[in-house]
Amino acid sequence: MESIYDVRFRTLTIHRGQGSERTGKPGVGANPALFWQEWYDGLLETKSEKKGGIVMAENIKWETEIAAALVRARLEKKPVLLDFFNPG
Amino acid sequence: MDAVTYPNDRVILFITENMIPLRVAFDAQPLSADFNIKWTPAIITLDPDGNEHHRTVGFLAPQELIPSLLLGIGKSYFETDQFDEAIGSLERLLGEYPESGSAPEAIYLRGVCRYKSTQNPEPLKAAYEQLTAEYPSSEWTKRAYPYRLL
Secondary structure (H helix, E strand, O other): OOOHHHHHHHHHHHHHHHOOOOOOOOOOOOOHHHHHHHHHHHHHHHHHHHOOOOOOOOOOOOEOOHHHHHHHHHHHOOOEEEEEEOOO | OOOOOOOOHHHHHHHHHHOEEEEEEOOOOOHHHHOOOOOOOEEEEEOOOOOEEEEEEOOOOHHHHHHHHHHHHHHHHHOOOOHHHHHHHHHHHHHHOOOOOOHHHHHHHHHHHHHHHHOOOHHHHHHHHHHHHHOOOOHHHHHOHHHHHO
16 A cells, blocks of 8 residues: 555656656646646545545636525525736 | 645535535635735635634635535634534534644634533633643643633
């Protein structure tokens, strides 16, 4: 069974320029965001192996207009998570 | 947040089940000015009428984001006088994330909610005693200090 340390070592290896065997992507160099995304993907891959090959992660379905979000909030009786982000 | 926290399975599940996620750029007007955004990530909990109840600025790991959102939900209920619902969110926070940075404020606020819903001051003193025992250096322990006399 591959440990978390093995996954991290594997992604560290990816970022030394060898690329990803899993995705076929080239190494991403010193980009921290891509490093951690690859590291997290590695965790997912390990988790999916434990779950019999099913990757559970899906994306959050973000609203982009506050009016639409508030309409949904009233209908579904839920609060709104408003995230101001820097798209870079 | 995009690289570590938002892709997390538990974060995705929590947000999908409990909140309406809304994402806008930090400079999107008029929202940025309306909410006085000066730094990102800025994560705000709004009630369905658009009123702000909780805000955090800066990165939060998955094990801190979920309790922070639970605290925001609890504050949203508290500030709209829905004390039982507030206590439910705070109990969940304290049960699932007792080590989080949001836990001391949740203990404080749960004590206040219990007092407001019963008019019995004993929960305020109990909150102080729990904070003193479990989070002695928290600012919320200092804020609860007067309740030791109840």
